[in-house]
Amino acid sequence: MHAVLTAGRAPYRLGLRRSWRERVVSYGLLAPATVLFAIFMFYPLLYTLYLSFFDWNMTRPTKEFVGLENYISVFTDPAFGKIMGNTGLYILLLLVFDFAAPYVFSFILSFVVKKGKNFYKSAIFLPSVISLVVGTMIFVWILNPISGPVATVAKALGLTVPIWSNTQGLVIVVLSIMTSWKIFGYNFIVVMAGVSSVPMEVVEAARLDNIPTWRIFLNIVVPMSSSTGIYVLILSIVTGMQQIFTPINMVTKGGPDNASTNLIYAVYDQAFGFFKTGTASAYAILMMLLFGFLLFLEFKFVEKSVYYEN
Known part of the structure; x- marks a missing residue:
């Protein structure tokens, strides 16, 4: 035993x-x-x-503990509401330019365009390999309201080009376009891979039933490529908010009157412009909480409907 x-x-x-x-x-x-x-x-x-709980200017050998004073100063700053509004507008525009637009272009090239697909893919992807600094300089020259090509054409048509860098609202749109020009190509290629994986038989069957093209896109292609789309959605927000710093810093410095400042640029401006490390850290924590909140909404409401077979 x-x-x-x-x-x-x-x-x-x-x-x-x-x-x-x-x-x-x-x-x-x-x-x-x-x-x-x-x-x-x-x-x-x-x-x-x-x-974020200290007052320190990066030069003093000691830090002074101030508790929540940095957060209170951030929330009571008259410019805080504008900065948060600008951040939300940046995110919205970047989603339109770098998430929605690549989806539309990918669908057109995959199921509508018959010839020259490789040329269009290469042409669209090309800006993503160019430095954003160079791209920003090119856009500044093109959109120069006095001597740029756009201004020259507008004058020939009897129109005037506004000074976009000093115009509230318009400056954010132009800066978002500069950033999207850089990001669009990579997002397009990634979305294209997901859209191309949708079975052609399903699309052809819908066409035989006389389903409109826009419904094929919204009801078939988008749901069946949503696993790729959710990746591009997150990438558009995170990468876009990081990349937008370059044109802001090069062109507007957050102006005019904080019209182009967002949370990320506020971190840089407070730390290296005013040497307020505590305030900059408070802004950084708020930026992290914003990203965390957006990810929470994505996983709670978007992730459930993602189709992963493709």
Whole structure:
């Protein structure tokens, strides 16, 4: 009997030993990525949160603890409402230019255009390999209200071009176009891959039933490529808000009268313009909370309807 019990325990002990070894190997493989995340992601985030409770100008050797004063100063700043409104408008425009528009172009090239697809793909993707700094300079020259090509054509037609960099509302639209020109090509290629994976038989069957093209796009192509679309949706917000900093810093410096300032530029301006590290850190934490809230809404309301088979 003892021999039988011993023989029965042997496979169990062997399984425990193997399971323990697999855990050690798994944790060992995860350790390098975890360490890198801790150094370059978690530590900066925690340190930013720490700095948001202090008054420090990056030159003094000591920091003065002020509690929630930095957050109070941010919320009571007269420009805070405008900055938040600008941030929301930037996000909306970037979604239109870098999420909705690539979907439409991808559908047209996949199911409507018959010839020259490779040329159009290359032409659309080309701006994504050009520096955003160069692209911004090109747009500034093209849209120069005095001597730019657009102004020259407008004068020939008897029209005038407004000074967009000093016009409330219009400046955000133009800056968003500059950024989208850079991001659009990559998003288009990614969306194109998802849209092209939709079975052609389904689209042809809908056409045989005389389904309008716009309904094929909205009711068939978009749902069946939504797994790719959700990735591009998140990418458009995160990448767009990061990239928009370059044209703001080069052209408007957040002006006129904070008309083009968003949360990300406010972080930079407070830290390196006014040397208010605590206020800049508070703005950074608010930006992180905004991104977290947007991701929460995405996972709660959008992720449920995503189609993953393709």
